[in-house]
Amino acid sequence: MKILKFGGKSLANGKGIQTAIQIIKNKATQQENIAVVLSARGNATDELLEMLGKASRKESYHEQLSAFKAYQGQIDRSLDFAEEFTILENLFQGVSLLGDYSEKIKDQVVSQGEIISAKLVTNLLKKEGVNAHFTDTRILIKTDDAFGNARPLDVISRKNIINHFKSHNGNTVNIVTGFIGSNQHNETTTFGRNGSNYTAALLANFLDAEELQNYTHVDGIFTANPELVSDAKKIEALSFNEANELANFGANILHAKTIVPLIEKNIPLRILNTFNSADNGTIITQKTTTKGIKSISVLDNVALVNLEGRGLLGKIGVDARIFKTLGENGINVSIISQGSSERGIGVVINADEASKAIVALEREFENDFYTKDVNKISVMDDVAVISIVGQDLSEFHKPYTALIKNQIVPILFNNTVSGKNVSLVVKKSQLHKAANVIHGQVFGISKKINIAVFGKGLVGGTLLDQIIKSKQDILDKNNIKLNVFAVADSKHVYLDKDGIANDWKSGFEYEKTAYTLQQIIDYAKANHLENLIAVDTTASKEFVHNYINLVNNGFDLVSANKVANTVAYSFYEELRIQLKKHQKNYLYETNVGAGLPLIDTIKLLHKSGEKIKKIRGVFSGSLSYLFNTFSVEEIPFSTVLQQAAAKGYTEPDAREDLSGNDVARKLLILARELDLKHELSDITIQNLLPAHLQSIRLEQFIKNITDLDQTYKLIKANQQKNHVLRYVGDLSTETGTLEVKLISVPENCALGQIKGSDSIFEIYTEAYAEQPLVIQGAGAGAAVTARGVFGDILRLTEKL
Numbered sequence: 001m002k003i004l005k006f007g008g009k010s011l012a013n014g015k016g017i018q019t020a021i022q023i024i025k026n027k028a029t030q031q032e033n034i035a036v037v038l039s040a041r042g043n044a045t046d047e048l049l050e051m052l053g054k055a056s057r058k059e060s061y062h063e064q065l066s067a068f069k070a071y072q073g074q075i076d077r078s079l080d081f082a083e084e085f086t087i088l089e090n091l092f093q094g095v096s097l098l099g100d101y102s103e104k105i106k107d108q109v110v111s112q113g114e115i116i117s118a119k120l121v122t123n124l125l126k127k128e129g130v131n132a133h134f135t136d137t138r139i140l141i142k143t144d145d146a147f148g149n150a151r152p153l154d155v156i157s158r159k160n161i162i163n164h165f166k167s168h169n170g171n172t173v174n175i176v177t178g179f180i181g182s183n184q185h186n187e188t189t190t191f192g193r194n195g196s197n198y199t200a201a202l203l204a205n206f207l208d209a210e211e212l213q214n215y216t217h218v219d220g221i222f223t224a225n226p227e228l229v230s231d232a233k234k235i236e237a238l239s240f241n242e243a244n245e246l247a248n249f250g251a252n253i254l255h256a257k258t259i260v261p262l263i264e265k266n267i268p269l270r271i272l273n274t275f276n277s278a279d280n281g282t283i284i285t286q287k288t289t290t291k292g293i294k295s296i297s298v299l300d301n302v303a304l305v306n307l308e309g310r311g312l313l314g315k316i317g318v319d320a321r322i323f324k325t326l327g328e329n330g331i332n333v334s335i336i337s338q339g340s341s342e343r344g345i346g347v348v349i350n351a352d353e354a355s356k357a358i359v360a361l362e363r364e365f366e367n368d369f370y371t372k373d374v375n376k377i378s379v380m381d382d383v384a385v386i387s388i389v390g391q392d393l394s395e396f397h398k399p400y401t402a403l404i405k406n407q408i409v410p411i412l413f414n415n416t417v418s419g420k421n422v423s424l425v426v427k428k429s430q431l432h433k434a435a436n437v438i439h440g441q442v443f444g445i446s447k448k449i450n451i452a453v454f455g456k457g458l459v460g461g462t463l464l465d466q467i468i469k470s471k472q473d474i475l476d477k478n479n480i481k482l483n484v485f486a487v488a489d490s491k492h493v494y495l496d497k498d499g500i501a502n503d504w505k506s507g508f509e510y511e512k513t514a515y516t517l518q519q520i521i522d523y524a525k526a527n528h529l530e531n532l533i534a535v536d537t538t539a540s541k542e543f544v545h546n547y548i549n550l551v552n553n554g555f556d557l558v559s560a561n562k563v564a565n566t567v568a569y570s571f572y573e574e575l576r577i578q579l580k581k582h583q584k585n586y587l588y589e590t591n592v593g594a595g596l597p598l599i600d601t602i603k604l605l606h607k608s609g610e611k612i613k614k615i616r617g618v619f620s621g622s623l624s625y626l627f628n629t630f631s632v633e634e635i636p637f638s639t640v641l642q643q644a645a646a647k648g649y650t651e652p653d654a655r656e657d658l659s660g661n662d663v664a665r666k667l668l669i670l671a672r673e674l675d676l677k678h679e680l681s682d683i684t685i686q687n688l689l690p691a692h693l694q695s696i697r698l699e700q701f702i703k704n705i706t707d708l709d710q711t712y713k714l715i716k717a718n719q720q721k722n723h724v725l726r727y728v729g730d731l732s733t734e735t736g737t738l739e740v741k742l743i744s745v746p747e748n749c750a751l752g753q754i755k756g757s758d759s760i761f762e763i764y765t766e767a768y769a770e771q772p773l774v775i776q777g778a779g780a781g782a783a784v785t786a787r788g789v790f791g792d793i794l795r796l797t798e799k800l
């Protein structure tokens with residue numbers, strides 16, 4: 001025999017009840033030996049409790065009762081529930097007069113939900129030609145007197161059920177009320193909320209069923225609640241022990257007590273979805289899966305009560321008094337945590353019992369307040385508990401670190417000694433994000449990185465195209481999901497929490513809205529986006545003022561923008577203090593030499609204690625082209641300059657390159673990398689422009705560009721033989737000088753040999769004293785810069 005159990009949602013009007021009837025009918029037609037246990041339909045139990053509450057407060061419940069009757073009567077007009085409805089009317093009226101009710105009355109009220117449900121389903125099945133039989137468990141299952149949370153009397157209930165099924169067997173399908181029973185005075189009792197599952201388990205036990213099939217509205221047991229964690233995966237099979245761990249921590253399909261009757265007889269429990277018959281659900285059996293199951297469950301209606309006081313130190317019996325007090329008030333403690341210093345004791349309880357707990361504890365510890373042994377009893381009711389079931393403590397640092405990186409600091413955590421079970425208390429507002437972060441970490445499910453790109457010009461645009469192109473590959477190879485949720489220019493932003501469209505340009509045009517940075521930060525918060533990275537591909541002087549705010553709000557930073565590293569040292573320092581404080585990273589490899597791995601190399605050398613003596617090189621792509629070409633070709637300097645401009649190698653106003661400022665900024669960034677606290681003004685810069693060309697308007701400059709020719713013709717002619725001109729940045733830690741200048745070098749040395757618009761960096765250290773470490777290659781251009789930014793993003797994802 002198989003026991004089927006249908007929950008309230010599976011029996012709701014419409015698709016639910018229709019499907020449930022079909023499922024039962026199909027099995028009956030195929031001669032399967034089944035019995036069916038039912039919950040109340042839809043939200044019947046909640047509604048009945050609500051009406052009861054209203055009645056006891058002498059509020060009107062009549063409208064709701066009419067709606068209740070209409071709903072329950074709607075499916076099958078040939079049935080009338082006059083008996084049940086009259087009982088309800090009388091009870092409500094009585095309660096309304098008294099202004100109060102007992103647990104006993106409550107059980108009488110809520111039991112009507114199950115009775116109506118089983119009567120209806122029986123009748124519908126009969127109409128379909130199934131030999132269904134309404135089975136009222138108030139007659140069969142006898143319990144103690146604990147109304148609202150009754151316990152079955154095993155021997156007699158077992159006997160009754162077995163006898164009943166003896167007389168109603170063969171092709172009869174018993175349709176059984178879940179949740180309810182009666183005491184020895186035949187007064188109705190219930191097993192507590194979700195008690196139909198328990199009824200089904202009892203029946204399975206009494207009748208030695210081969211399987212209990214629990215029809216729900218979900219596909220089975222998941223690694224986390226799919227409504228909370230979209231990456232949650234269904235668990236195909238798990239053991240009762242594992243299920244028990246889940247049940248203890250809020251997986252609401254399973255009550256721990258439900259599992260006991262099944263374990264006793266080794267009866268498998270299958271969780272199925274009424275609305276998805278194709279899925280074969282989750283099966284729970286005695287067998288332990290070898291790997292051990294992992295799951296995340298959540299309790300979100302809890303409060304944390306804290307007792308603090310110096311007198312708690314080493315005082316015997318405090319814990320006992322807390323538990324005794326709470327116990328006497330019927331308050332269940334789900335977690336307890338205590339520092340080894342015993343200055344504070346925290347207990348997690350149901351949120352709606354928090355005030356009761358405080359009152360009771362304050363009374364209990366009144367004397368201790370006077371003696372100052374206890375100085376504070378406080379409650380936090382905006383908390384939630386996340387439990388990682390199956391979490392080995394030796395690996396716990398991983399989810400923990402991931403939480404901290406995402407600015408979620410658990411309020412307390414606690415583990416069970418045997419169960420491989422770690423529970424964390426977090427702020428309720430952080431629950432969603434925390435559950436996702438932990439889940440991703442625990443299950444090695446692709447790590448989602450949420451990126452906001454500021455600046456959608458040449459570099460930003462190229463970067464977005466590169467991300468879109470490589471996204472799938474990175475997911476396949478590295479298990480990292482790059483999700484660009486924001487693209488912004490200086491005025492507008494295009495937001496999509498699920499990732500921007502591949503055609504992000506039209507996406508931007510159609511979806512853009514004006515923004516403030518705070519709105520983007522709020523958007524990320526509201527959508528619980530984790531692992532945040534802000535990418536600055538602007539050249540904006542203003543945007544860097546947002547960096548600290550971004551860091552404070554959980555973003556790591558990647559920047560191609562040199563400004564933040566070259567404004568006053570005080571800002572440079574402050575930014576790093578904030579980064580450290582919030583454990584955030586700031587990567588800017590492209591600030592010098594575009595995508596070349598320069599900054600990273602210097603950082604590494606410096607960190608490892610290798611003394612860097614000198615860095616020298618051609619840092620600017622445009623100036624590289626200019627002098628590489630001019631040195632070997634017999635053409636005027638102005639002609640080369642025009643060629644460079646035509647090829648897009650220079651800034652729109654080439655004087656920005658020629659002034660030497662750009663090279664100086666890069667040199668400053670390298671210097672600061674070596675902990676040299678310099679300002680831009682400390683650098684000696686050779687401006688390649690004569691004074692009279694420096695501050696005139698651009699058109700004027702272009703007109704007078706040939707003014708440059710004579711000077712550079714002379715400089716070139718005055719060199720030694722086989723020498724070429726190079727515009728270099730030069731930093732010496734030994735003399736403490738920082739210079740940006742035009743020099744003449746032998747054409748066969750490393751500097752002399754570079755071509756095109758390449759950059760070159762020579763790093764002299766103790767180890768590389770004679771022959772420098774040389775890094776050389778394309779040091780400018782949108783494609784390589786974007787590639788470098790992308791590299792920084794990927795480097796960050798490894799740290800997240």
Ligand code: ASP
Pocket residue numbers: 007008039040045046113178179192193194195196197
């Ligand atoms: N109808 C009861 C409840 O909602 C019992 C059950 O559904 O299992 O709690």
Ligand code: MG
Pocket residue numbers: 007008039194
């Ligand atoms: Mg239910």
